Amino acid sequence: MKSIKISIPSLIENIKIIESFIDNAKEKFQINDDIYGNIMISVTECVSNAIIHGNQGDAQKTVKLELNFLEDQLKFIIEDEGKGFDFDNLQDPTSPENIEKSGGRGVFIMKNLCDEVKFEEEGKKTVLTFYMN
Structure with missing residues (x-):
C-alpha cells in the first residue's frame, strides 16, 4: 500500500492546497477522469466540512488528509x-x-459520489473509498 499525507490549517482558502494534492495523486496513481471528478468534489466537500463544522474555522486547528492507494481502490x-x-x-x-436550505448536502453528495463513506471517531474522521475499475 502506498500512502501520502498532508495537513492544513483550518482556513477555507486552503481548499486549493487539497485540489493540488488530488491533482498530484491523479498523475501519480493514473486515476482516470471518470472517478477523478467524483474524488475532487467529495474530498473537497469533506475537507470543507472539517474546516467549517469540525474545526469551526479555527486556523490553530488542522485538518489531516491521507490517501491510501491499494491495488484496486483509493481511500481518502x-x-x-x-x-x-x-x-x-x-x-x-x-x-x-x-430542499431550500443552503447547507446539509455535503454528506449526501459524498455518499452518492463515493463507493463507500465511513465515519469514525464520532465523526471526526471520514473515510472515502473509490474503486479503481
Missing part, C-alpha cells in the same frame, strides 16, 4: 480536531422541508 481519510457529529441522524436534503 479526512480528520479534524472538532467534537464530531451525529452522522446517524442527518436530515435528508432531498426532503421537502430541507
Whole structure:
C-alpha cells in the first residue's frame, strides 16, 4: 500500500492546497477522469466540512488528509480536531422541508459520489473509498 499525507490549517482558502494534492495523486496513481471528478468534489466537500463544522474555522486547528492507494481502490481519510457529529441522524436534503436550505448536502453528495463513506471517531474522521475499475 502506498500512502501520502498532508495537513492544513483550518482556513477555507486552503481548499486549493487539497485540489493540488488530488491533482498530484491523479498523475501519480493514473486515476482516470471518470472517478477523478467524483474524488475532487467529495474530498473537497469533506475537507470543507472539517474546516467549517469540525474545526469551526479555527486556523490553530488542522485538518489531516491521507490517501491510501491499494491495488484496486483509493481511500481518502479526512480528520479534524472538532467534537464530531451525529452522522446517524442527518436530515435528508432531498426532503421537502430541507430542499431550500443552503447547507446539509455535503454528506449526501459524498455518499452518492463515493463507493463507500465511513465515519469514525464520532465523526471526526471520514473515510472515502473509490474503486479503481
